[in-house]
Amino acid sequence: MTRNVPIAADESLRLDREVRSLLTAGRLTEANALFDQVLAKPPPELDRWERSAVFADRAVLAWRLRRIPLSLELTAEAWIDLEVETPSGPAAARSLSLLGYMFEGIGHRRAALDVLRLSVATARAADDANALGWCLQRLGGTLNFRAYDLGPPADEPLFLESRGLLAEGLTLDVTEDSVGIALLGAYGAALCGLGQLAEARENATAVLNRSCAEGHRWGEAVGHWVLGHVGRREGRFDVAVDHARKSVQFAEEINDVSLQQRFSADLAALCAQRGDAAGEASALRKEIAARAVAMQTMQEGIGQALEQRRLAIRAQRAATAAQQAAARDPLTGLTNRLGLERVAPQRLARGNHALVLIDVDWFKGVNDAAGHAAGDATLREIAQVLRSQCRAGDLVARWAGDEFVVLLAGADEPSTSAEIAERIRHAVDRHDWTSLLGTAVRPTVSIGVAVGQGELDRLFAAADVALYTAKRGGRNRVEVHSGEPTAPAV
Known part of the structure; x- marks a missing residue:
């Protein structure tokens, strides 16, 4: 050499x-x-x-x-x-x-x-x-x-x-x-x-x-x-x-x-x-x-680590306050919750859409095993996987924390939406995480799907019920809400 x-x-x-x-x-x-x-x-x-x-x-x-x-x-x-x-x-x-x-x-x-x-x-x-x-x-x-x-x-x-x-x-x-x-x-x-x-x-x-x-x-x-x-x-x-x-x-x-x-x-x-x-x-x-x-x-x-974490939280809160009017998530580059809430009404008014609600399983374990920097990098990687598995007309957003939302355009059939959701789940499950996280952890996602039109809150509530079913059923799975979306609980 x-x-x-x-x-x-x-x-x-x-x-x-x-x-x-x-x-x-x-x-x-x-x-x-x-x-x-x-x-x-x-x-x-x-x-x-x-x-x-x-x-x-x-x-x-x-x-x-x-x-x-x-x-x-x-x-x-x-x-x-x-x-x-x-x-x-x-x-x-x-x-x-x-x-x-x-x-x-x-x-x-x-x-x-x-x-x-x-x-x-x-x-x-x-x-x-x-x-x-x-x-x-x-x-x-x-x-x-x-x-x-x-x-x-x-x-x-x-x-x-x-x-x-x-x-x-x-x-x-x-x-x-x-x-x-x-x-x-x-x-x-x-x-x-x-x-x-x-x-x-x-x-x-x-x-x-x-x-x-x-x-x-x-x-x-x-x-x-x-x-x-x-x-x-x-x-x-x-x-x-x-x-x-x-x-x-x-x-x-x-x-x-x-x-x-x-x-x-x-x-x-x-x-x-x-x-x-x-x-x-x-x-x-x-x-x-x-x-x-x-x-x-x-x-x-x-x-020292505690002090650095305190300062990081303070900086994060200041950044969040300064970016409330922005429609872009600074970590992943996806549309953020505010952006989704702005765009969704116009899209939903044009016909049926499917809302796919994605939650990273045991995400706290990723942070504990590999550190918060690696946790953030994991979220960025998952965002890229979502982009790669969705179509040009779909809206991919980071909702909050380790939750993501995909609004699928023109999704009239639950089976079609379920196929796309399963493709997302499979892509995350099969993703190579070795260089980023080593062999300690392998992130997976649970997904809830709801199909309909009208208000975003109604679709979100239905998808959330399906997501809860997926979590309760063992995680790393897709569940589709079987009934009509209902109004969210007050």
Whole structure:
């Protein structure tokens, strides 16, 4: 593979790489000072993917420097840039892998693996060795940590997958030394987890040698951690404890709370096996301290997210008040409720129409699983599906929230309207949601249909009864109101 990083992005990330190098070397004060200079230099005019990569990279740096509100803000910026269309190219791959790393760090673990896997697929298609190397390392390293958390026998499939990914990474012609060290360290951890202790020791020793020569404290921390696990599996507890202590020391030097917590817990377990009560107590104190920092980090993050949500709601209300006279829904681009109420009387006066009332099933679950940004993107996607399945003369509108209305022109027969409604339901059900929502959720719709003429409220009330029947009947189905539309209840 050849290196193919855009020049503009390279220049924008130059200081970012220097900050990361200082962090990796444990020079935290200098890293913080230089990061302030980075923030004073906004990224130049970049394309969407390069811009997202810049923000994602800076989000990780802010996270490592424990500047939590800033990190979350930058993460949101990076994520938004990736929502518009299918990511492509090395910059998009780097951004996805960094976002996956952030999701794992803040506890959004269900989304983390999906994003990391997408980053690998994107990097493979981009044909960029360095980008693919980092994507493979972050996915493989995440699988390793999850496998060590599970323990045998459940850990074996994860270790096997990780080993395959990391072995692929080690065949790449990468030009960044850090990615080579990171791949080798994670590969050694996977080998150790699978019981290939001699090979794991060889890899970890190579990581230590390269890291010591380059002042790469992260590599030294991981190298000692792997050798600690090798020693533990071999029953050489004195050697294992010595390596484990060094892994904790280097994790503290680079200010990596996640590694501090994990490595301290491993050290405590080793000391307990050796019967060293004092060593176990010391390691547990370090783990508790790291856990307290992680908890404080989460609390700050929740507080920041709440504040951002409050501001978003305020802005949304202001926007709604300002657009009350408009007939276009700003999120989906469809006619809004006001527009529908303006146009419907003239249409209904010309003859029979069918009103198709569409409600997204369990939409709150989409927001809970993937976030409100992904929920909004889902509504936009459903709006496009509706447009594609309806005719030129039909009126498609967003009624409110996750409800849509389609006014079908010249629909005299309920069967015809039901066929169109079923086509809409089927299109949403068969839509590919993977790139937008991962594998966590698959939106479906329930639909109620009513045919008639006269007042919009009468048709809407009848369609609403049918929609309720569809919901009660199990959702993801179409129901047609069987009687004449009646006046809505007062």
